Amino acid sequence: MSFGPRGEVKSRALGSWGRAARFRQGIYRLLASSFLPPQKERWQQMQEAAKSLRRQDKWARDLPFYMPWREFSASLGQKEPLSLEDYNRLLGPGGDAPPWESSYLGPILLAQAEVVADLQQAYLRAGLHPTFPHGPDHISVELEFMSYLCGQEAEAWERGDTREVRRQLKREGKFLGGHLCRWLPAFVRRLEGAAAPPVLVKGAYAAWALTCHDYDLARLLDAELAFAPTIDEG
C-alpha cells in the first residue's frame, strides 16, 4: 500500500456505507426531535436514543462531525436540557432564533413561498405526503426528511442496489445544498447570539457539521458509484 503526500491511500476499512447511512438516519432523527417543544417523555426517549447511537458511533470517531455530535449527545444528559420558557423565547413564533428556513431569506414573500413550494415538491417526489403542524420549512421537518432519505439509502446499500443508492444520494445532495446547508449557519449564529441553552446550540452546531459533511459525501459517493459498471465481481 502506498501513501500520497496527504496520505491519500489507506487500507483500513471503516465499516459499511449501509451502516453509516443507518447511523446518519438515527442522528438526523434525534436532531430533528431536539428542536420540537420540550416534553419530558420525549427527552427521555431522546436520551435513550442518544445512548444507543453512542454505542454505535465508533466508526465515525475520526470524522469531523463526531465531536459536535458527541457534545450534543452529552448535553442531552442534563436533567432538564430545555425549558418551555426558553423554547418559546428562542424558537417560538417571534422568537430570537426562528427555526424556519423562510425566516432567513429576507423580507421578499415570493422567495419565501418558492422555498416552501420547493420543499413540498421534494417531500412529494420522495413519496411522502406529510402533514406539517410546524410548517414544511421547520428545522425538525427538514432534518426528519434527511433521516428518511438516509433510511432509504441504507436500504438500497443493504440490497446492493447501486442505482437506487445513487438516486438517494442525489436527492440528499440536492436537498442539503438547496436547503439545510444554506440556512443552518445563520440559525447557529442566532442561537449563539441569543444565549440559548447548550442543547440547542450544540444541537444546531452538530446539525450544521453533519449536513456540511453529508453534502460533500453524497456527491463523492455518487461520483464513486458512477464507476460501478466496471467493478469486478468477487
Add this chain to the structure above:
Amino acid sequence: MRDERMTVRVLLCQDVEDKGLPVASLLSFLQEQGVEAQVASQLCPHPYQIAQKAKGADQLIVATCYRWEAAGELEEYARRAGVSPLAFQVVPLARICEGDPRPLEKAQASLAMAVLRARAFPGARPENLRPYLLPRQRRITRRALFSLSSLSYRPIPTVHRARCRAEDGCRQCVHTCPHEALEEEGGIIQLRREACTSCGACVMACPQLALEMPGWSPEEVRAELEAALAYGQGRGIAFICPQIAPPGGPWMAVRVPCASAVSVAALLFALQGGAVAVGHCRHQCQSGLRQVVEARLDFCRSLLTALGKDPVIIPLVDATDGHIDLPVPPLQERGPTSIGPIAGAGADAQAILSLTGDHLLTLAHEGAPLGVAQVDESSCTLCSSCAFSCPTGALGYEEREGQAFLSFEATLCIACGQCVESCPERERGAIAIWRGVDTATLREGRKTVAKDEMVSCQRCGERVATAKMLSRLEGLLGAQFSSRRMAQLCQDCRGLPL
C-alpha cells in the same frame, strides 16, 4: 475566532535520537516555546499511539523521523483524538535535517515554525472542511465498493460576507480562480465546492482578505515564514505545497497550499533572509498558474537587481515524484525577526518599501503586483465611478467645500484595472493603469489626482454635478442640454419654476 488559550501539543518520535537529533535538547527547546511536548517511543512504526496521546490538544504537531508522506494516516489517528484535520501538522525531522551542516539547529527551527503556525490558526467552521475519497489505484471488487474507504480532508475557503466587496464590483477572486469555482451572483460570491481544489489562489488574491481558508490562511503562512527567518539562521526559504516533500540541506520549508499562492510580499520578505526557491508539483498541480509564479519571481529578481543586489532566486523548481532537488544556497546573515503581512491590500507595497528603503526606483514589469492609476484631469469628469469600483480603496472620491476631489493612494493599488473598466470616459483616456513600481509615488501617500468645482442646484442648493461633468454633457448633447433647467437644477427640482 482565534483562541488564545489554545493547547498546542508536540509529539516527538524518540527514534529521532538515532538520527543524530538529541531528544532532550529538542524537548527543552519546545518547553521554552511554551508548548506541551511529549516523547513517544517508536511513534513512526506505531502511529496509533497518536489517538491516545493527542487527546485534549487543540493543535497537534507530530515530529516524525521520515514519515511526511503518511501525513494522511497520522491525521486519521489525530482525528480520532478529536483534533481537527486543519489543526494537525507533521514535521519529518530526520528527513529535513539530512544534509544540513547544523541539524539540531534546523530541527529546532522547524519545530518553532510549526508551533508559531499552529498558534496563528484562525479557527474553522464546518464548511471549511471537505471530505474526499481516496483515489482508486486499481480495479475494485464489489465487496470493496460496499465498504467504507478511509476519508481524508481538505480545507476549503469560505467568504466573509462583511468584508467582501463584490457588491461594489470587485471580482478579484473570480478572475484569479483557475478552476472557475467562484461565481458572482447578485453581488454575492458563491463557491462551487466540487470545483475547488484548495489551491488558495483566491485567498491570497483577495485585497480585503474576505476569503478564509483555515489551515492555509495568510496569517498562518506568514507566521511560519517569520519563524523561518528568525530561527533559520540565514538558511534558504523554500515554498512548497503539500504535494512536495520538505527538502533537506540548508533550506527551511514554508508550506503553502500551491505555488501560485506565494505572494510577492512573501517572496521579498523571504529574500531578506537569504535564498528563495518555489517548488512546483508539476503533474499533480492542477492550478495551471505556472506563468503567474514565474512572473512574480522574475519581478522580484528585477527589483533586487535594480537595487544593485544579487538575489539568490532559484527559478521555479519542478518536482519529480514529489521531491525537489535544490542546490546548496549560500548561508547568509540572519533574517529579520518580524515581517509585515503577506496578503491583502497594501501588503506587497509594504514589503517593497521595506526592501527599497530610501532608494528611488521606477520599474515597469508585467509581474508587478502594484500599479499606478494615471488620471488625465482634462478628460476626467469626476463622476466617481472609478472610486466606487476600486476594490482596495486606492482611488477615493470626496466632496467638500463646494469642490469634488479624486484621490489616489499607490500602496493600495493592485493594478486590477477595475477603475478603467468602470470609467465612462476611458476611450478618451481619462484613466489608465501603469503596472510597475514607482517608489516615489508609493511614499507620497494619498494625493489628489483630479478636482473640480461642484455646481449646486439654483433652487435648493443641493449639489448637482461637477462643472466638468456638466460641460461634458453639454458637449455631447448640444443645445438640448444647454437649457439652464437641466444643467442647474437637481433631479428633485427639475420641472419646478426657478
